[in-house]
Amino acid sequence: MTVLTLALLVAGGSFCAGLLGALTGLGGGIIVVPMLTLLFHVDLRYAIGASLVSVIATSSGAAAAYVREGYTNVRIGIFLEVATTIGALIGAALAGLIPTGALSVLFGVVLLYTAYRSGKRHDDHPVEGPPDPWSVRLRLASTYPTPNGLVAYDVVRVPAGFAIMFLAGCLSALLGIGSGVVKVLAMDQTMRLPFKVSTTTSNFMIGVTAAASAGVYLHRGYIDPTLAFPVMIGVLCGALLGARILGGARVLWLRRIFTVVIVVLAFEMLYKGARGLL
Amino acid sequence: MSRPTVPPEPGAPLEGRGVPVERGISEHQLEMLIGRLLQVGVLLAGAVVLAGGLALLVHHGGSAANFSVFNGEPSTLSTLSGVISGAWHLHPAQVVQFGLILLIATPVARVAFTLVAFWVQRDRFYVGVTALVLVLLLYGLLWGRG
Numbered sequence: 226m227t228v229l230t231l232a233l234l235v236a237g238g239s240f241c242a243g244l245l246g247a248l249t250g251l252g253g254g255i256i257v258v259p260m261l262t263l264l265f266h267v268d269l270r271y272a273i274g275a276s277l278v279s280v281i282a283t284s285s286g287a288a289a290a291y292v293r294e295g296y297t298n299v300r301i302g303i304f305l306e307v308a309t310t311i312g313a314l315i316g317a318a319l320a321g322l323i324p325t326g327a328l329s330v331l332f333g334v335v336l337l338y339t340a341y342r343s344g345k346r347h348d349d350h351p352v353e354g355p356p357d358p359w360s361v362r363l364r365l366a367s368t369y370p371t372p373n374g375l376v377a378y379d380v381v382r383v384p385a386g387f388a389i390m391f392l393a394g395c396l397s398a399l400l401g402i403g404s405g406v407v408k409v410l411a412m413d414q415t416m417r418l419p420f421k422v423s424t425t426t427s428n429f430m431i432g433v434t435a436a437a438s439a440g441v442y443l444h445r446g447y448i449d450p451t452l453a454f455p456v457m458i459g460v461l462c463g464a465l466l467g468a469r470i471l472g473g474a475r476v477l478w479l480r481r482i483f484t485v486v487i488v489v490l491a492f493e494m495l496y497k498g499a500r501g502l503l
Numbered sequence: 504m505s506r507p508t509v510p511p512e513p514g515a516p517l518e519g520r521g522v523p524v525e526r527g528i529s530e531h532q533l534e535m536l537i538g539r540l541l542q543v544g545v546l547l548a549g550a551v552v553l554a555g556g557l558a559l560l561v562h563h564g565g566s567a568a569n570f571s572v573f574n575g576e577p578s579t580l581s582t583l584s585g586v587i588s589g590a591w592h593l594h595p596a597q598v599v600q601f602g603l604i605l606l607i608a609t610p611v612a613r614v615a616f617t618l619v620a621f622w623v624q625r626d627r628f629y630v631g632v633t634a635l636v637l638v639l640l641l642y643g644l645l646w647g648r649g
Contacts (some may be wrong), residue, residue, distance in 0.1 A: 227564060265570070326599065454555070
């Protein structure tokens with residue numbers, strides 16, 4: 226395959242990944258690495274480098290739209306970024322020591338978890354009872370806009386959320402993904418933030434977390450211009466178009482199809498990783 | 504700014520619960536400005552990557568692509584000095600890498616702006632927290648070899 230053919234095919238595939246990721250709200254980064262490794266036989270390390278770059282592009286590109294909605298909690302975001310950036314730097318340091326087969330298996334597990342979460346409904350669980358002492362000390366409580374005006378919210382289990390964020394940072398660096406699904410788990414499920422606040426704050430954090438490890442990978446030679454160029458442009462164009470088509474609502478059937486794709490890729494990554502084929 | 508007057512933040516009665524005290528420009532307006540700058544940063548990085556990438560395809564589009572074996576990039580493509588000097592001479596691959604560095608720097612710039620925002624609000628604790636994140640990011644970008 227020539228460089229030109231590969232660039233065109235990878236750009237097309239990345240465009241679809243970005244579009245689907247934006248339309249379903251699951252993020253396109255999660256299928257860029259499986260696409261590159263399984264379809265185009267790219268080494269996992271080059272694939273991770275290219276994918277991280279596309280994660281930064283989509284996260285930062287979407288930031289303006291998210292900020293306009295007024296949901297992002299900057300204090301929570303920046304506080305938890307201490308955990309994600311430390312996690313990302315440690316993950317990037319570990320990545321060189323872990324065999325690619327094991328990384329591929331880990332990727333399969335994260336894909337399966339993403340598919341599992343995508344089928345779940347998101348209900349808000351307002352915090353009841355006395356405020357969390359950490360939340361008071363760190364001044365994490367805030368308000369968010371709803372159809373009925375501004376609603377105040379508080380957070381709980383701050384140390385547990387911080388620990389999960391560390392894990393999210395590690396996974397982001399190890400696998401070249403935004404790991405938004407783990408970030409939402411920490412904020413939505415554990416710290417009990419309103420769903421809209423946790424997704425928008427998560428988007429704020431994803432770009433910062435990915436930037437921490439992308440710098441390390443650039444120095445380590447994981448980021449190849451011939452590969453990162455079509456991935457970045459493709460995913461960015463797909464994500465921007467997806468955001469334009471859809472003003473917030475998610476298409477249910479598209480989400481189901483994407484979930485099936487993710488499950489198939491998960492088993493493929495598990496199988497190839499376990500057999501040492503990647 | 505489309506809203507010259509700063510509206511009283513509806514969360515003001517909650518001040519004691521941690522809603523910031525407004526000084527001049529509101530926190531939301533500042534965030535909007537930062538969001539715009541991020542978008543501009545991404546589009547600028549995208550334009551540089553696209554220009555370099557197209558030139559790369561014109562020069563090397565016909566050569567064989569093989570990424571199945573990891574060799575690592577040479578220092579001309581993996582160090583800041585190598586990339587910048589190559590991009591200065593308009594070598595396509597280094598122009599792409601330079602665009603990618605601009606892209607990586609975009610969220611770093613956002614954290615720097617957040618630091619300024621907390622500074623303006625005289626929120627010493629969060630100035631410290633944000634500075635820590637900024638140092639970690641700069642470490643990864645400037646010296647990180649893992």
